[in-house]
Amino acid sequence: MGIVAPCRAHFDDCLTLQCGVTLGGFDLVYETYGTLNAERSNAVLICHALSGNHHAAGFHTPDDVKPGWWDTCIGPGKPIDTDRFFVVGVNNLGGCDGSTGPVSENPATGEPWGAAFPTVTVKDWVRTQAMLADRLGVHRFAAVIGGSLGGMQAMQWAIDYPDRIANAIVIAAPPKLSAQNIAFNEIARHAIQSDPDFLGGRYYEADKRPRRGLMLARMIGHVTYLSDDGMGTRFGRELKSGDIGSAQDVQFQVESYLHYQGTSFSEKFDANTYILMTRALDYFDPALESDGDLVRAVAETNARFLILAFSSDWRFSPARSGEIVDALIAARKDVVSAVIDSPHGHDSFLIYNERYFEVLGGYLDEALRRLDT
């Protein structure tokens, strides 16, 4: 994608969130790649996961070491082909990369919102993304695409805006979290909230950050993103230092890796946003309003669906994606699905894999053809 730049959209509208709290206005930071065609029919929305943001592809400066988080997949000639699609990435409300969130000033107090920032749900995100689409002149997305928490947004789009989404691409996402999923999220939240530097979420004013808690939260998350086999292949029982025979100063490579991942994440991500995002994950349950019946929940959707899962993903396993597929079939919807063989666990959705990219690229190619006819 080369060099890209973020944009900011300010909304003066009052926004009443699902939790009942009204924001007097808000900002969304976003990026676009490619060109919106004259028919305004080639727009694709990329929804991010727990720690993602609007910067999905390209570099911000020539010196950037890392491109956007899904640069493998988005760009000219890539599965989400910017020569053909107008791609929109957005930092969700409650995020920490420029959109209004816990780091932003609460107009009522003049201080950062902190932990007092209202609870935001997947439904709220979809609604604000639709407001951004209006601003961009996009009435109907050719596709809404996301992995993990992003996939949940794609699904909610199909339910809440049946006429504004042609294709919902739901990757490595369950119809709702299991007790085990919630448990891991709660441990991560507890790690942050029990860090003395969290200060009840008002750490900004004290010029502190709950680094230890956020580091732990990320370490826990990371283990659940990788597969047991994948970690075995990558790290095994290799030592970083020490001698296991004499049980002295032993550090395994996997420990060193987790420390590195945890430390770097804790320097750049906001702890209140982390808590907010995990809550959105936990609360997501589109079938709640239809007494747990997912078939009824998707009854009014008009989108075509692509549901993808990865063989070694134990966080959101293929069986969980299968529940979505089953409900769509039962509701007589148009659904294509595949389980991609990959050793990388939940992280697979971010990683190049020949079959994955062929399925995704092929589906989008067919989607364009269908839109043109």
Next chain:
Amino acid sequence: MGIVAPCRAHFDDCLTLQCGVTLGGFDLVYETYGTLNAERSNAVLICHALSGNHHAAGFHTPDDVKPGWWDTCIGPGKPIDTDRFFVVGVNNLGGCDGSTGPVSENPATGEPWGAAFPTVTVKDWVRTQAMLADRLGVHRFAAVIGGSLGGMQAMQWAIDYPDRIANAIVIAAPPKLSAQNIAFNEIARHAIQSDPDFLGGRYYEADKRPRRGLMLARMIGHVTYLSDDGMGTRFGRELKSGDIGSAQDVQFQVESYLHYQGTSFSEKFDANTYILMTRALDYFDPALESDGDLVRAVAETNARFLILAFSSDWRFSPARSGEIVDALIAARKDVVSAVIDSPHGHDSFLIYNERYFEVLGGYLDEALRRLDT
């Protein structure tokens, strides 16, 4: 078992641990149930896991709410039948329930050892358990039995004392930890060590305890002890409080359960011991001295083996137990194995299950018959 009482054995002997540090002497706290026969041939050693101790069965007082940790399995008429076996439970060296460990006074300083207590390995435990056996007049155990970390001790017994163990019963234990296993342990350690009240392990002197860290460590452990399906059946997405529709004050039952488990554990267990025990788990690798060849590692064993695993255990899965079985078969050893169908994950080894208890009881019955002939 009724009321039981712990005993204390003091050893004046200097003990040089695998890490090279020499202890000038040490105590082991233990309990026995049943009667040692005249031939001294009916002794069974119970090895405990991460958070266990010597109190494996019975009650300490008539008012005790909870019996010993394996009371389901040990007692008159139970699989480990105290009418027929002389059962020994011991708190391992480094423990926090009476045996010498981080809580004990370091004679060199007059202060508690704390984090300076030397690293202890499974091999060290087996050696000190053999010293306790000498003290009890037991030359050869009819069986050494343990689940999880306890199973690793049973295996090490067969390797280190081939003539002192007739049967090794290894339940829900792998031949060594995977990278994922180590990762979870390291996160638990990191949670404890990054708690400001840990004070580098010298929290006793400051009259503090790293409760937050130990609570987190236990919460992480707990999720890995239960199965995804088991948690789903038990908790699902049931709410303890709040309303998910309005995303207000939501607490899921599983969150409440984890808080309760974590809090109660953090009040009674020692954090330095927790770190020490997880290190012993990580370092266990009986094949290390034979270049990773487990077949060679068990070549000199004389014990008969029973290897048990549980279908839903993802911490130490049936496939990992299968690696031990395969090595024993390749080494032409006498091995019986079974995978027990159970929804309770790794915790299954502590829980009544008809087939599990029949297999274990039947194997031990046959073991006695073989010893008698």
